[in-house]
Amino acid sequence: MADRHWQCQKKAPGLWLGSFEAMKSPCEIWLETDERQARELTQWAAEESWRIEKKYSRFRADSVLSRLNRHTSQWQTLDIETTALLQFAGECWTLTDGLIDITIGGYMQFWRFDGHTPPPPRKQLKQQAAYVGWDKLQLKDNELFLPAGMMLDLGGIGKEYAVDAIAVTLASRLPRGGIMVNFGGDLCAIRARSDQSPWIIGVENIRSPQSSLQTIQLLQGAVATSGSSKRYAVDKRGKVLGHILNPKTGWPVAHGPASVTVVAETATQCGMLSTSAMLKGKHAEAFLSEQQVQYFIQ
Amino acid sequence: MKKYFRKTLSWLLMVIAGIGIAGCSHLQPQAVKPWQRGVLARADMALTPNPVQQGLDEHIYFSKEAASGGSGVGGGGCGCN
Amino acid sequence: MQLKKKLGLAVCSLLTATQSQAADWLYDASVLNYSEKDSQQQNRVSVVEPVLSITKQNAVDDYVQFQVIYDSLTGASPNGANASSVAQNFNRFIARPGFTPLDPAFNDNRVAFNLNWLKPLDRTSRYQAGLSFSTETDYKSVAGNLSLLEDFDHKRTTLTIGGAYSYDAVNPHGGFHDPFTSIYAVATPVTPTAQTVTSASGGGGNQEQSLFPGKIKQTFEGIVGISRVLNRFTLLNVNYGISYLTGYQTDPYKLISVIDAGGFPVDYVWEKRPDTRLKQTVKTSFITAIGKDSLHLDYRYYWDDWGVSTNTYDVKYHFSMGSHLYVVPHYRLSDQSKADFFRISLNQSQPDPAYASADYRLGDMKTTTYGGMIGYRWNSKLEFTANIEQITQTGNSYPVEAIGDQRNNDMFPDLKFWSLTFGVRGKW
Numbered sequence: 001m002a003d004r005h006w007q008c009q010k011k012a013p014g015l016w017l018g019s020f021e022a023m024k025s026p027c028e029i030w031l032e033t034d035e036r037q038a039r040e041l042t043q044w045a046a047e048e049s050w051r052i053e054k055k056y057s058r059f060r061a062d063s064v065l066s067r068l069n070r071h072t073s074q075w076q077t078l079d080i081e082t083t084a085l086l087q088f089a090g091e092c093w094t095l096t097d098g099l100i101d102i103t104i105g106g107y108m109q110f111w112r113f114d115g116h117t118p119p120p121p122r123k124q125l126k127q128q129a130a131y132v133g134w135d136k137l138q139l140k141d142n143e144l145f146l147p148a149g150m151m152l153d154l155g156g157i158g159k160e161y162a163v164d165a166i167a168v169t170l171a172s173r174l175p176r177g178g179i180m181v182n183f184g185g186d187l188c189a190i191r192a193r194s195d196q197s198p199w200i201i202g203v204e205n206i207r208s209p210q211s212s213l214q215t216i217q218l219l220q221g222a223v224a225t226s227g228s229s230k231r232y233a234v235d236k237r238g239k240v241l242g243h244i245l246n247p248k249t250g251w252p253v254a255h256g257p258a259s260v261t262v263v264a265e266t267a268t269q270c271g272m273l274s275t276s277a278m279l280k281g282k283h284a285e286a287f288l289s290e291q292q293v294q295y296f297i298q
Numbered sequence: 299m300k301k302y303f304r305k306t307l308s309w310l311l312m313v314i315a316g317i318g319i320a321g322c323s324h325l326q327p328q329a330v331k332p333w334q335r336g337v338l339a340r341a342d343m344a345l346t347p348n349p350v351q352q353g354l355d356e357h358i359y360f361s362k363e364a365a366s367g368g369s370g371v372g373g374g375g376c377g378c379n
Numbered sequence: 380m381q382l383k384k385k386l387g388l389a390v391c392s393l394l395t396a397t398q399s400q401a402a403d404w405l406y407d408a409s410v411l412n413y414s415e416k417d418s419q420q421q422n423r424v425s426v427v428e429p430v431l432s433i434t435k436q437n438a439v440d441d442y443v444q445f446q447v448i449y450d451s452l453t454g455a456s457p458n459g460a461n462a463s464s465v466a467q468n469f470n471r472f473i474a475r476p477g478f479t480p481l482d483p484a485f486n487d488n489r490v491a492f493n494l495n496w497l498k499p500l501d502r503t504s505r506y507q508a509g510l511s512f513s514t515e516t517d518y519k520s521v522a523g524n525l526s527l528l529e530d531f532d533h534k535r536t537t538l539t540i541g542g543a544y545s546y547d548a549v550n551p552h553g554g555f556h557d558p559f560t561s562i563y564a565v566a567t568p569v570t571p572t573a574q575t576v577t578s579a580s581g582g583g584g585n586q587e588q589s590l591f592p593g594k595i596k597q598t599f600e601g602i603v604g605i606s607r608v609l610n611r612f613t614l615l616n617v618n619y620g621i622s623y624l625t626g627y628q629t630d631p632y633k634l635i636s637v638i639d640a641g642g643f644p645v646d647y648v649w650e651k652r653p654d655t656r657l658k659q660t661v662k663t664s665f666i667t668a669i670g671k672d673s674l675h676l677d678y679r680y681y682w683d684d685w686g687v688s689t690n691t692y693d694v695k696y697h698f699s700m701g702s703h704l705y706v707v708p709h710y711r712l713s714d715q716s717k718a719d720f721f722r723i724s725l726n727q728s729q730p731d732p733a734y735a736s737a738d739y740r741l742g743d744m745k746t747t748t749y750g751g752m753i754g755y756r757w758n759s760k761l762e763f764t765a766n767i768e769q770i771t772q773t774g775n776s777y778p779v780e781a782i783g784d785q786r787n788n789d790m791f792p793d794l795k796f797w798s799l800t801f802g803v804r805g806k807w
Binding site for chain 3: 033034036037040080081083084085087088091092095096161164165168173264265266268269272273276291292293
Binding site: 345348349368369372 | 409411428430448450487493495511517524526543545601606608611612616620622658660661672673681683687689691705713715718740741746766772
């Protein structure tokens, strides 16, 4: 088992910051409690994050997700957590008219968002289109039928789900005191600080990632950002392409914002809205202004 | 690509908690889950915070008084009264 | 806004589904130590009672619990005769003059098992069911219960409707005795064989085969309760309960002094209680948070068709002292008025009444409890508790019906009990 560490440090009297790495992001758990509880809850949160990562990572051959992707053309029985996640993914697909579609795993396998690998040929993507589309699979209660050639990817949902699930459990285990869970910018401040001082969050400046573009002061709520300065592809001419694939074409969205940040009640809602906005391309701002949420576009 | 730039801005988001916290409480008022019930979810606010202790106390009073019951049903009998 | 709200509902479903996965194993182990003494300095009953409870909890409204209770009683208990200025001979023991006779052979061990579970039926309702079994050398009990709980008004109100049935059998050492017959009578006490029970021996029971040796008693119980969240800090609960008991309810070990005109005992006869009893209770509980602390108030009114009625008041205040320690002082007062057929003795010159018992627990009585609990939460998985209570029972030492020598003796010595319980509970 890889050596994974977590640590817990005091940031102010009665305020602790637990930190660890998971899902390729720096993860922070902010808790207003005593040292013993902070350490205990940080350890729990770290282990829970690693558990979710291990379970749903498409990069791990032994993950539940990879196993689902390998056993196509047969009915597979899902556990409670996976059932709930896939049912949720289906809801999102319906609500966003197909913009959010976890079957883009079929396209994702051809891309490397490392900033230099060339994009796949359009023809390959066109062929793959036959194997992408939520309406092509069947999900009945806790049974999944994934046709041959299809692949699921929970990359767009997994991190926000982990943030919310961990925040909600922390809130039930810590009856008083502020709680914020922040996984690399996808965060849920599920409870305000006792003195009602806001949580201060910086929004990364996509052009110059070292500086914060702006800060959000949040009493309670969640934030998520789509679009990143770190993961991107380039086209033949070296032009930067985003990493959010349009499920209809398999190609990163064009003419859209570089990044969208949304503020709402749960990280998952924020993530879905920000990704949907990105996928609306040049209509991103119009889409967001109808949603009655606070947002930033870059 | 057009750039959208906002000046440094900070504003307080007053998400009113009400009986619970952000997330499900606003959207599904009928599903008042334990973590949303705030004070009422505290262990000491339960009707029976310590069931084993209450069972022992009720057994003592059942054996020593003529009155019994009121809290629930069942539990079986004993030859102590 | 529509989309955000719909997404929000979907997220809620996702989070509530996945929250309910991992089952927690909870345990609660306690030991009760209890001892009684009366104002005549006689040691009465002592009990050591360990309890172990194990729960497999899938969610707050979904668990299965198994409990084992072991009850070890020793000591002496009043046999029903009142104190007299002469020594009193009860064959197995002799009571000193002036002292309430206590039967020293009050030893027994009891084991009980309880299994109960709570399961959701749908988003707003759940049911609780349980099975119980208890056995001691002279008493066995098998029982079952079922309750339905339904939430209303966004879970602010919960309605509970429950019922229970209990089948008990008492098979006393020394057998059954005809009521109002002398304890010295040589006539063969009717010790029932394993399966038959006759009504000649003290009422109750039935002619059919019974599950266990002895005389049976059946209990039918029902309860209706409403729980209401008044505001963010306050909860109110009201229960109405009714119980119908049918069968042998006489205490087979208890007798009544038969006194002459001078108040001295000339004989002792076995007691007799009715073979049906209808009990009712109304109980209200009020819980309110006061900052980090909380106040619990209970009031119960009990009444039955034996003439007993009781008012019981219970107050607890939970002091939260930091995140680990809490202290809960406790006061309870129970004021009982006697059963119609309770009497301190029978008069030699008068005919036997229909029913009579001198068991002090059916008399006019006041029970006062002062106590407190200290709890220490080691962490979210372990908690220690210690509970101490001092209980005093007082009754009528010089009732109006006392005659002659009875007036020179204490007809109801004060009783003092100490109870000390240590507990540890947590999850693993």
